[in-house]
Amino acid sequence: MSACEQPALKATDIACWFHLPQSWLDHTVFGRPSRMVKAVDGISFEIPRGTTFSIVGESGCGKSTVARMVVGLQAPTRGRFDFAAGRGRKGRLRTQMIFQDPIASLNPRWRVGDIIAEPIRELGLSDSRKGTERRMHKLLDTVGLGSRDAGRYPHEFSGGQRQRISIARALAAEPEFLVCDEPTSALDVSVQAQILNLLADLQNDLGLTYLFISHNLSAVRHVSDRVAVMYLGRIVEEAPADEIFDRPKHPYTKFLLGSVPDLLHPDRERVPVAVDLPSPISPPPGCTYHPRCPLASHECRTMAPDPSLVAASTVRCHHVAQAQVS
Ligand SMILES: Nc1ncnc2c1ncn2[C@@H]1O[C@H](COP(=O)(O)OP(=O)(O)OP(=O)(O)O)[C@@H](O)[C@H]1O
Ligand SMILES: [Mg+2]
Known part of the structure; x- marks a missing residue:
């Protein structure tokens, strides 16, 4: 199989079990075994490069747990993730996450320009301050914001604009793979389509691969190549x-x-x-x-x-x- 036929991500028999907290009495006196939440219990899937794979299902079925494992925020109890070759500089996996609530994922005390520039600096993706600035302004433009927005703070923006800022920040790390967990659920209906269109344009332009999670089935139908229930x-x-x-x-x-x-x-x-x-x-x-x-x-x-x-x-x-x- 050539490198380009390799899926962006292959997940094999992934499970994630959580121990539930147990009282001292239950544990020590009654010797009760601790209980386990099988949040994810043996799932396998493949996501071809440049495509969108969606997960749907009712609340609590394990969607966000899968998302968190894919980006490395949660370790699987069992199974393995194989990402296609194409790790970024310094060997990091080029996977970024877009969350439901952009206000919680943006530092309120930082100006937007710094929020977007941070990954560029942290990951050493530019050789100079000027280069970092240029890249940050380019990213603002890519997500439909203006250069002047760099000096403003997150609270000065609407929900949809804040989601654009988090997308710009995610793109700053030059990802190949974006995990979008309910990226539009906190937004007004009229704004949801704009963000979905932006994500679709970015996929076309940058060849991104998406893991997409949403309760909005018409959005899922609109954006997905494959769907897992x-x-x-x-x-x-x-x-x-x-x-x-x-x-x-x-x-x-x-x-x-x-x-x-x-x-x-x-x-x-x-x-x-x-x-x-x-x-x-x-x-x-x-x-x-x-x-x-x-x-x-x-x-x-x-x-x-x-x-x-x-x-x-x-x-x-x-x-x-x-x-x-x-
Ligand atoms: N850190 C944790 N400790 C214990 N249980 C957890 C933990 N994280 C998730 N769970 C449980 O795992 C199950 C799956 O949770 P998850 O958040 O993945 O669901 P979800 O499909 O994303 O739901 P929603 O649609 O409401 O976002 C739930 O029963 C949840 O309570
Ligand atoms: Mg969830």
């Missing part, structure tokens, strides 16, 4: 974006897209829910989706389904696999 720490379906949206196969994907009722909450609006869901602390046996699945059978309650390839989709569902065989 996560449920309780596992990928239950993964396919090209059109396949996921036009021909969803897993009962959970169908539910997320609004085409089947949710057995636990038949009247609830189809918004991400954080309550009453089976928990990653004690996930149900068998297929973890079975308590909510209209198709659940004995097999689903006892045996975890293996992935099967159905048309262009990889799906973990006994029923989908059986329909394929018969």
Whole structure:
């Protein structure tokens, strides 16, 4: 395989388990074992260079944990990430993250020019002060801000402009890979499309690879090449974006897209829910989706389904696999 056919990122059997804090009494007196949150529990995926791979799923399914592992903010408990050759100068991985809330990720006491110039200085990406300045002004222009904005502070900007500043700062590190975790969820609807368009333009111009996470399914459809649907720490379906949206196969994907009722909450609006869901602390046996699945059978309650390839989709569902065989 040549270097350019190598995926930008290959994730193999990644898991991330957290020990829950335990009281002294439980631990010492009762000898209870500590409980574990299986936030991510054995996921694999590949992201070809220059493409966008999205993760969707309800709140708490493990999306941000995956994002944090990809950028190195969280160590996996198991599994490995292989990035394509093309590490930046000084051997650093060229991966940057765009967060949901730009105000929390921008130092309020620094001028925007310094915020953007810092990675250039820290990583030694320019030989001179003049060069750093030039690059910083170029980045402001790239994200649609003006040179005069360099002297202003983050609080002087709107939410959308602040997200542009965080994108400029991320680009300052010359990344090849951007992890965008809910990059537009804190923004007004009218501004969301502008930021998505900016990200799309940057991908075209710079050949960036994106891991994109959003609750906004129409945004996901718009920006993604491939989409993975996560449920309780596992990928239950993964396919090209059109396949996921036009021909969803897993009962959970169908539910997320609004085409089947949710057995636990038949009247609830189809918004991400954080309550009453089976928990990653004690996930149900068998297929973890079975308590909510209209198709659940004995097999689903006892045996975890293996992935099967159905048309262009990889799906973990006994029923989908059986329909394929018969
Ligand atoms: N540091 C941690 N310690 C313990 N549990 C954690 C930790 N980080 C995440 N979790 C748990 O792991 C699970 C997955 O969390 P994660 O933040 O990845 O979900 P998410 O899909 O990003 O949710 P949301 O859509 O709300 O952002 C949740 O049950 C969460 O409570
Ligand atoms: Mg999250």
